[in-house]
Amino acid sequence: MSQVIDLCANSLRNLTLKTKLLNIKPTIAASETKYAALGIKASLYLHPTCKDINGQVSADEMKDLYQNTFVKSNKTRHLYDSIKKSSPNDICPFCGQRTVSTVDHYLPKSIYADLTITPLNLLPSCADCNFSKRAVTALAPQDQTLHPYFDDADSDQWLFAKLEETTPAALTFFVRCPAHWDQIKQSRTESHFKTFKLAQLYASNSANELNNMRFHLQKLFAADVSGQLIKLHLEDMAETYAANYKNSWQGASYEALSASNWFHTGGFN
Ligand SMILES: [Zn+2]
Structure with missing residues (x-):
């Protein structure tokens, strides 16, 4: 100093x-x-x-x-x-x-x-x-955003997405911290998510991603109408993103999409 x-x-x-x-x-x-x-x-x-x-x-x-x-x-x-x-x-x-x-x-x-x-x-x-x-x-401990030099929030997954079964399909994002985190860390992660308006940012990015992947999913669906090929592909993408960074909006997106039978069997259209 x-x-x-x-x-x-x-x-x-x-x-x-x-x-x-x-x-x-x-x-x-x-x-x-x-x-x-x-x-x-x-x-x-x-x-x-x-x-x-x-x-x-x-x-x-x-x-x-x-x-x-x-x-x-x-x-x-x-x-x-x-x-x-x-x-x-x-x-x-x-x-x-x-x-x-x-x-x-x-x-x-x-x-x-x-x-x-x-x-x-x-x-x-x-x-x-x-x-x-x-x-x-x-003004209070729970209101503090995460500090990248001091807080390690990315050893665990806290970002998740929920699939809205609409036409077109949409994703909404939310925070669900691991139960073993203390209450202050959980609240701070929520504050961070709100302060930086991450729900809006990730929803917008994922809407674009859903558009981009549609053509590929239609090809997979043509090869296998059970949706199984699509499911495997989405699971693979979720794992790929999570291996690099546990709290990417892409990882959360693919995780939510891979869990939806509705999405695999035509919801992607
Ligand atoms: Zn930023």
Whole structure:
């Protein structure tokens, strides 16, 4: 943390701000330590808010420092880029779907000035997820969205889909956490799902996928009107997606489709 502050300070031409920034270094470092301790305990909602740091540097000054120095200076740009690039295949860790295009402050910089340039608080994100989270500040443990650096929610399946037997067929998505998860983790996963509007995103994607697969399923149905070939194909796809990522909307979709006799025997049309 102190290296980040030094790099930012060395990029500043404003000597007053540079001095103030170096003065508050211990406070920012202490906030980072507290953040790490609370993150491990899934209790970041308890982090004290901070509108200015030691009465010396305001939230607005920190915001300027972030936007005009941390993000842009050639001394610190590599830090910003490495955070942005830290998600596998550039997939947004919040929705698991869209491409990373920005960096999100898990605790917002407007009210946590002391965490504005703290790497642990900076997460790769797509623009939509960044926007969805903007207005949300958790006041209770169950309201916190999942934090990709601290929370492991993907060792188990929690995302499921339900098939609506309509014409055309449609899928709706919901959260069903494993029973061995504690209540807070279960509620947080629900909050995450709601905050990032994942039900809408996945329903839209899956409607498109259902259109794309129709021609293939019609061919399988022509070869076997019992629907058994279709069932096997859908099971295979569900397993394939689940082997890579347990909570993909595709995995949940194929799992729901493979379980429906109605779908195998013509519901796909
Ligand atoms: Zn996203």
